[in-house]
Amino acid sequence: MKTxxxxxxxxxxxxxxxxxxxTLGFTVKILTRNPKKDNHIYWDAKTIDKWTVTLxxxxxxxxxxxxxxxxxxxxxxxxLIYNSRIDATKIIGEAINLCENPPKVWFNSSTxxxxxxxxxxxxxxxxxxxxxxxxxxxxxxxxxxxxEIDNPKTRKIVLRTSIVxxxxxxxxxxxKNLTQFGLGGKQGLGNQKVSWIHETDFARAIxxxxxxxxxxxxxxxxVPNPTDNTTxxxxxxxxxxVPFGLRHPKWLLEIGAKIIGTETELVLKxxxxxxxxxxxxxxxxxxxxxxxxxxxxxx
Numbered sequence: 001m002k003t004x005x006x007x008x009x010x011x012x013x014x015x016x017x018x019x020x021x022x023t024l025g026f027t028v029k030i031l032t033r034n035p036k037k038d039n040h041i042y043w044d045a046k047t048i049d050k051w052t053v054t055l056x057x058x059x060x061x062x063x064x065x066x067x068x069x070x071x072x073x074x075x076x077x078x079x080l081i082y083n084s085r086i087d088a089t090k091i092i093g094e095a096i097n098l099c100e101n102p103p104k105v106w107f108n109s110s111t112x113x114x115x116x117x118x119x120x121x122x123x124x125x126x127x128x129x130x131x132x133x134x135x136x137x138x139x140x141x142x143x144x145x146x147x148e149i150d151n152p153k154t155r156k157i158v159l160r161t162s163i164v165x166x167x168x169x170x171x172x173x174x175x176k177n178l179t180q181f182g183l184g185g186k187q188g189l190g191n192q193k194v195s196w197i198h199e200t201d202f203a204r205a206i207x208x209x210x211x212x213x214x215x216x217x218x219x220x221x222x223v224p225n226p227t228d229n230t231t232x233x234x235x236x237x238x239x240x241x242v243p244f245g246l247r248h249p250k251w252l253l254e255i256g257a258k259i260i261g262t263e264t265e266l267v268l269k270x271x272x273x274x275x276x277x278x279x280x281x282x283x284x285x286x287x288x289x290x291x292x293x294x295x296x297x298x299x
Contacts, residue, residue, distance in 0.1 A: 003058045005103070007031040007088060008045070008065030012169030013161075013202070017062060020203035029054055031065075046087040052095040058103040060210055063092055066109065066142075070262050073134060085109075085142045093149035105155040105210060108146045112162040112195050112222060112273040114139035119191060122226070124276035125160075125218045135265065143218075155216050157209055162222035162273055166199035167297050175236055176298070184237050184245030187253060190230035192270035195222040198287035198296070205275075208283050220275045223288050229267070232290065239294035 004021050006014050009030035018028045031043045031051055043051040045065050055061060065088035067080045089108060096102045115123035116131035123129065130140065143158055163171050178184045197205070202221055209215050227235075237245050248256070253264045275283070287293040 001025065001027050003027045003029065005029050005031060005054055005058050005061040007043070007061060007063040007092060009062070010034070010036075010040075011064065012166065013164060014064050015168070016164070016166060016199045016203050017064075017206065020200075020207065024207070026059075045084065046091055048091065048095060048098070052098055055095055055103055056099050057101045060105045060107065061092065061096070061103045062107040062206065063088060064109050065089075069135060069138075070266065072258075072261050073263055078134060082138055082141065085138065086145045089142060089145045090149065093146070093151060096151050096154055097149070102151065102153050104213075105157060106151065107157045107159055107206060107209070108142075110143050110146075110158050110160045110218075111135075111139050112160045112220060112271055113269070114143075114160060115271070115273055117192075117270045118272040119193060119270050120272070122272050122274045123220075124274055125220055126276060128220075128273070155213065157216060158218040159206070160218060160220045160273070161202070162195035162197055162220070162271060164199055164202050165196055165293055165297060170199075171196075172297060175233075176240065179233070179236050179240050179242050179245060182242065182244060182246060183248070184233050184240075184242060185247035186230040186233055187248045187267045188229065188250050188264075190228065190233075190247070192229050192268055193226045193272035194229055194232050195220075195226045195271040195273035196232075196290075196293075197222050198285075198293045200296075201285050201287055204286065205278060205283060208278070208281075212281065215277075215281065217277075219277050220273050221278075222273045222275050223285060224274055224279060225288070226272050226274065227290055235290040236294060239291070239298050 004026050010032045030040045035042050066085040071077045115128045257264045
């Protein structure tokens with residue numbers, strides 16, 4: 001029986017992957033600071049301990065560890081965002097090299113936010129332009145930490161994941177709440193690109209890379225054709241049968257972000273990212289369009 005270890009796997013994305021791979025017959029074990037289930041294993045995400053033995057003979061480890069960026073970028077939060085990602089990545093790399101039979105493949109999270117704000121140019125793995133601000137530099141440091149340690153027996157994959165749309169978490173819940181109360185209009189100018197992926201395709205893409213053993217390096221996880229914010233909100237209103245939605249100018253978003261403790265970058269940055277490598281390798285998306293995705297996620 002094949003085994004997958006998911007570090008930081010109790011959150012939204014981890015649960016998607018646990019359900020997907022469990023259904024396929026994999027044994028899935030979760031590394032977490034707060035074990036609550038039989039398949040949960042304690043780790044503090046920064047030191048070598050008993051958890052390392054779970055990596056022996058594993059088919060894959062998927063590292064999702066990191067403090068959510070859905071917060072105010074205070075100095076304290078910036079430090080936690082950085083440390084949580086870098087510490088976990090470094091200690092996994094060390095633990096892999098302590099194994100006699102290390103995991104065959106190591107998937108490490110990154111983010112599609114690593115690319116610069118772009119309204120026109122589509123960012124591929126090969127030709128994408130890396131940006132330079134706090135969140136982009138976090139992503140660069142994350143990937144640098146991943147590649148700094150040599151793991152000669154383990155295939156290594158970077159997952160530059162876009163917004164994952166799912167039924168039980170992620171961006172869908174706040175978007176649905178806004179729309180339900182008549183606030184689901186465009187945000188800012190509405191022309192900012194939105195790169196996204198359905199939760200099923202997110203899991204399927206990782207399965208695809210796992211089973212194609214020649215694949216390594218960076219992969220963008222997003223649908224082939226990014227939408228824009230205006231279209232995103234309009235399509236969601238139509239799917240929820242809500243006839244109108246008040247728009248949110250930038251000044252109002254700034255006020256709202258302070259009230260709920262987040263940053264406007266999460267909705268105003270133009271993420272124009274495409275999955276060139278997945279398409280080149282022959283991956284097929286089950287949910288390439290917003291309309292089809294929302295029909296599945298809402299109904």
